Amino acid sequence: MFRLITRTTTSSQRGGRRLWPVRLALVATLMAGVLAAERPEESWTNLNVLRAQQKIRVVRTNLKSIEGAFSACSDEAISLRVKGDLVSVPRAEVFRVTLQERSKRLRNTLIGMAIGGGAALAIGAAVDKSFSEDNEHIAKTIFTPIGLGAGAGIGAAITGFPTVYRGKLPARASAVQANR
Secondary structure, three states, rough: HHHHHHHHOOHHHHHHHHHHHHHHHHOOOOOOOOHHHHOOOHHHHHHHHOOOOEEEEEEEEOOOOEEEEEEEEEEOOOEEOOOEEEEEEEEHHHEEEEEEEOOHHHHHHHHHHHHHHHHHHHHHHHHHHHHHHOOOOHHHHHHHHHHHHHHHHHHOOOOOEEEEEEEOOOOHHHHHHHOO
C-alpha cells in the first residue's frame, strides 16, 4: 500500500507499461509472418539445377498438378516422366515447380514450436512480472502451450518442399484462387 502512495506515475505511463506485452506479441507475430514468407523463384533458368529422375511436381496455371520424374528442360517447356509416359508442359502453362524428394515439414514444425514457445514464454514472464505480486507463474503456464501449438501450426503450414520455379498466374486463375 505504501508503495502505491509514494510512487508517482501518470495513467498513460501505467497503461503503456501494461500494454507492452501485447505490443511485443504483435511485433513477434508480424516478424514471424515476414520470415515465413517465401520468395518467388521467377527465373526459368533455376530449372537447370534439376537432375534427371528427380521427383518433381509441376503445377499448371489452371492449378492442376502433375507429379513425376524430371526428364529435361528447354526454353519452351519442361518434360517429366509420369507412369512411364513422357509429358511435356509448355513454359507458358507452368505456374510452379517443386522438388518432391525431402520434405522439410517436420523441421519447420519443430522450428515453429521453438519460436512460438520461446516467444510465449517470454511474454508470459513479462506478464507475470508486471501483474503478479507473489511470484506466481500463471501467465507462463497459460501462454507457453498456446505458443507451442500456434508455432507448430504455422511451421507445419509452411510448405515442406523447396520451390525451384514460380511463375505468375494468369489474371483469371488468380481471381479464382482468391475467391477460395
